[in-house]
Amino acid sequence: MFISIPYFRFISVTPLRASSIDIHPNAKWAQNGVTVAGGNGEGNGINQLSYPYGLYVDDDQSIYVADYFNHRIVEWKSGATSGRVVAGINGQGDGANQLNFPMDVIVDKERDSLIVCDRWNRRVVRWPRRN
Structure with a gap:
């Protein structure tokens, strides 16, 4: 699943593959969310984010965040x-x-790499995984 939060802060969700999970139209959600990344104030520490923009959730529930200002x-x-x-x-x-x-990121599992939308370099970059 690819989630992008554009400048105007509307959330768009685009499925990248067929999902095996169906969410009932009348599903109810918990009243309080749980922080899954960041949440320790703005900054460049490894436990901080600075303007998180786009994200990707992998099959193992790892979250890849485009940390825009960092x-x-x-x-x-x-x-x-x-x-x-x-x-x-x-x-x-x-x-x-x-x-x-960077604005957005996806994981290309077939090529074992990240694909990043690098806004001010006006490019899309493939980053192979290092072992």
Whole structure:
């Protein structure tokens, strides 16, 4: 599933594959949400986010967040209290190992890589997973 939160803060959800989960139209949701990434104030710490923009939820419930003002993609495993930078570890820039205001991210399981919409570099970048 790909979730994008555009500038005007409406949420759009786009399924990337057929889902095996059906949500009943009259489903009820809990009154209080649970923080699954960030929540420790704005900043660049590994347990913080600065303007989280787009995200992707993998099959194992890992959440990949486009951390816009930190120029990085952060992976948050289910139940984790901090994330792990998986792309953009070298700060803001236009190098092959840098991002400049990333907006969205998806995981390409077939090629074992991330695909990132890198807004101010005006490019879409594939980041292969390092072992």
